[in-house]
Amino acid sequence: MAETWLASLRTATPQEGFELAAKLARVGVKVTQPSAEVRDKLRAAYDHDTTQLIASSQVIAIHFQTVAAANNYWRD
Amino acid sequence: MAETWLASLRTATPQEGFELAAKLARVGVKVTQPSAEVRDKLRAAYDHDTTQLIASSQVIAIHFQTVAAANNYWRD
Amino acid sequence: MAETWLASLRTATPQEGFELAAKLARVGVKVTQPSAEVRDKLRAAYDHDTTQLIASSQVIAIHFQTVAAANNYWRD
Amino acid sequence: MAETWLASLRTATPQEGFELAAKLARVGVKVTQPSAEVRDKLRAAYDHDTTQLIASSQVIAIHFQTVAAANNYWRD
Amino acid sequence: MAETWLASLRTATPQEGFELAAKLARVGVKVTQPSAEVRDKLRAAYDHDTTQLIASSQVIAIHFQTVAAANNYWRD
Amino acid sequence: MAETWLASLRTATPQEGFELAAKLARVGVKVTQPSAEVRDKLRAAYDHDTTQLIASSQVIAIHFQTVAAANNYWRD
Numbered sequence A, B, C, D, E, F: 001m002a003e004t005w006l007a008s009l010r011t012a013t014p015q016e017g018f019e020l021a022a023k024l025a026r027v028g029v030k031v032t033q034p035s036a037e038v039r040d041k042l043r044a045a046y047d048h049d050t051t052q053l054i055a056s057s058q059v060i061a062i063h064f065q066t067v068a069a070a071n072n073y074w075r076d
Helices: A014-032 A036-046 A050-070 B014-030 B038-048 B049-071 C015-034 C038-045 C050-071 D014-032 D036-046 D048-070 E014-032 E036-046 E048-070 F012-034 F036-047 F050-070
Strands: none
Touching: A014 A050, A014 F012, A014 F050, A036 A050, A036 B014, A036 C015, A036 F050, A050 B014, A050 B038, A050 B049, A050 F050, B014 B049, B014 C015, B038 B049, B049 C015, B049 C038, B049 C050, C015 C050, C038 C050, C050 D036, C050 D048, D014 D048, D014 E014, D036 D048, D036 E036, D036 F012, D048 E014, D048 E036, D048 E048, E014 E048, E014 F012, E048 F012, E048 F036, E048 F050, F012 F050, F036 F050
16 A cells, blocks of 8 residues: 555545545455455455444444544534 | 535534434445445344344444534533 | 433433433434334343343443533533 | 442542443443343353453443543543 | 552553553453453463454553553653 | 564654554554464454454554544644
């Protein structure tokens, strides 16, 4: 991952902040399993498993806390 | 998700803040499994499984932390 | 849930704050599984399962963080 | 739980704060399963199950965050 | 645990803070299962189970948040 | 772990902060299972298990909260 994929935590809107949180959750999987081929195979399994969908939603929630704080909750 | 579904984290009351947190939890599942048809099928399974109900409640709790902080705990 | 069930996060004491946190955890389950009948049936299972009891305790802990912060840790 | 069991989140030392966090984790289980008899039976199972011991340790960790913040990290 | 094992959350460096977080995670298990003999037997199981290793790492992460905040992120 | 592996939580960019969070998650596993040989064997299992990949992503998310706060969200 030599290229820049995370230049800033600032986003224009809360919705874009949520999308950034979802991206961070995906990258967290990617750093542990770098093979795109393996991830694609695995995807077929987990996106039909509600336990894992909820777990994914939880990781997004944790990252959204960070992104929201970084943006001062878009109150500025 | 081109339309705006999250314009602000501000809500008038804590209760509306809790409802927003529940919405964020649902959207977190949606971004991982975008097919409404698949989600509907899965729903039949998970809403009778207490482990998953508790896990869902946990994701809501995490988002509620964010929403509550964004609203300065409705103290203003 | 048209009636008001969460008017404020302020409580007089930490103990009442803990009780509010427990309530928020229960409501989090309720918004996912709105049927009281189904929840009652499920309850028989989960309150004898230590894994789920600990998970419930964790959801309460997360909400207690929020309620405690909202009350400035009852230091005022 | 009519009696007062949580009068304050302040403790004299970090160690007492950790003990309070452990107590809050236990009470979180208690509010979900109020029967002491049932909890005693269940205890025999979970305290030999490392998954559940780690999960218990996690709930304590979450409460310790709250207690530590309430005490301003014992820096005063 | 009558002796003092946690006199302060302050550490000289982030690395020592991480070690303290790992210690807090271990103590969290200890307060739930006080028998060293039982814990040693259990250890043989869990340290070869990646799910539990990751869960242990998560508890350390939660405590490290607390320790890092207590040290003002070692910025002083 | 006598050598210094964590001199500071400051990083130049959010992306380097994310990489540091991933490192902290790995070290959290290492302190529980110090044998590199055992960890290598275990790795073959967990990096094909989506549940564990998501759990790893969650630990990274928790550490990223700490690192982001330590860097004042790279707003300075």
